[in-house]
Amino acid sequence: MRDLKSSPQGKLLIYGATGYTGMLIIHEAARRGIDFEIAGRNEEKLAVLAAELNVPYHVFPVGDIEGWKASLKGKTALLNIAGPFSETAEQAMEAAIQFKVHYFDITAEVDIYRLAESKDAAAKAAGIMLLSGAGLFATYDPLVLHTAKRVKNPVAFRAAFKYSGGFTPGSVASSSNIINAGLLVRKNGEIKKLNEAPSAAFDLGDGPEDFSLMPLGGVVLSFKSTGIPDIEEYFKMALQAESTEGGNMKFEEGHHKTGLKSERSKILVEVTGEDGTVVRSMADTPDGYMPTVTSAVEVVNRALNGSYKIGFQSPASAYGAELVTSLLDVNITDF
Numbered sequence: 001m002r003d004l005k006s007s008p009q010g011k012l013l014i015y016g017a018t019g020y021t022g023m024l025i026i027h028e029a030a031r032r033g034i035d036f037e038i039a040g041r042n043e044e045k046l047a048v049l050a051a052e053l054n055v056p057y058h059v060f061p062v063g064d065i066e067g068w069k070a071s072l073k074g075k076t077a078l079l080n081i082a083g084p085f086s087e088t089a090e091q092a093m094e095a096a097i098q099f100k101v102h103y104f105d106i107t108a109e110v111d112i113y114r115l116a117e118s119k120d121a122a123a124k125a126a127g128i129m130l131l132s133g134a135g136l137f138a139t140y141d142p143l144v145l146h147t148a149k150r151v152k153n154p155v156a157f158r159a160a161f162k163y164s165g166g167f168t169p170g171s172v173a174s175s176s177n178i179i180n181a182g183l184l185v186r187k188n189g190e191i192k193k194l195n196e197a198p199s200a201a202f203d204l205g206d207g208p209e210d211f212s213l214m215p216l217g218g219v220v221l222s223f224k225s226t227g228i229p230d231i232e233e234y235f236k237m238a239l240q241a242e243s244t245e246g247g248n249m250k251f252e253e254g255h256h257k258t259g260l261k262s263e264r265s266k267i268l269v270e271v272t273g274e275d276g277t278v279v280r281s282m283a284d285t286p287d288g289y290m291p292t293v294t295s296a297v298e299v300v301n302r303a304l305n306g307s308y309k310i311g312f313q314s315p316a317s318a319y320g321a322e323l324v325t326s327l328l329d330v331n332i333t334d335f
């Protein structure tokens, strides 16, 4: 039975609960005493999960406005975990705006952040917060703000993300969208697409390693939270992917099944100040998808408890640099 004394005020709808990350998130939401209902398009899977957690469920395709109307009745927030988000975010954001509930998702697709940004005025008019990127970016974006605060007048940042873990089918589909968005950077405050992918070396504690340019979302989200005009983001996998017949990595509980010892994921942020000072901060997190799960539930829980800013927000523009230090099992090193 849930502890009513620690129950938050608002009620949550979780759409896309039947996926790998969805299942982890609904168990974490239940553990934290959040009052929620689940939704998605697959009745069979939803019925099993709803029975297990003793919560109501709603079955409807993402484009069904009547489904949204019925399921969002009495809710404070919607957490969309159905990805690839290119197929679900537009409809879910519009439903959140129409039925006046705060919107969250866990996407890493940069085009979805731009979509949320484009709906800023509509979200403000509805009095709701639109926060796309409440997953891993709830660590990354406040880390950028944290690092930026260590110099006077930050003018540029570079980030290097070394990911340790596997990928689900939803993530593989989302990765194509990230790659197809192109080699995006921000220069003098404007998003630009590069023709060739530069690589750069970063030292995340194991000596210099080469990373490839990849827009992680900071070009939109951390520009929102810091206003830093020059942004470059880089990525590499910590372990070599092991393919299955279907082309996806073997995956269990968010970890690799390569037999190799799993590492923690690491995000390094390097900020340059106007006077040329360079500072670096690094966050290390558990491998796999658990950081996304705990972050998303933490951020959504805050909104359910009445802590939100209306309009398009990033994790740090809404909740500040301190968000990163409040997350479970995230260590920050400044150097």
Ligand SMILES: NC(=O)c1ccc[n+]([C@@H]2O[C@H](COP(=O)([O-])OP(=O)(O)OC[C@H]3O[C@@H](n4cnc5c(N)ncnc54)[C@H](OP(=O)(O)O)[C@@H]3O)[C@@H](O)[C@H]2O)c1
Residues within 6 Å of the ligand: 016, 017, 018, 019, 020, 021, 022, 040, 041, 042, 045, 061, 062, 081, 082, 083, 084, 085, 087, 088, 106, 107, 108, 135, 136, 137, 168, 169, 170, 171, 172, 174, 175, 289, 292
């Ligand atoms: N940035 C981060 O921190 C982070 C971390 C983890 C995951 N993610 C993203 O979150 C998304 C979900 O990941 P996952 O691990 O749960 O993937 P998954 O195990 O493949 O599950 C995908 C989920 O999305 C639903 N879905 C997909 N397309 C849909 C559509 N058109 N309409 C309605 N529902 C749809 C699926 O429903 P069915 O069960 O009916 O197929 C399922 O519930 C992916 O895009 C992934 O990249 C981001």
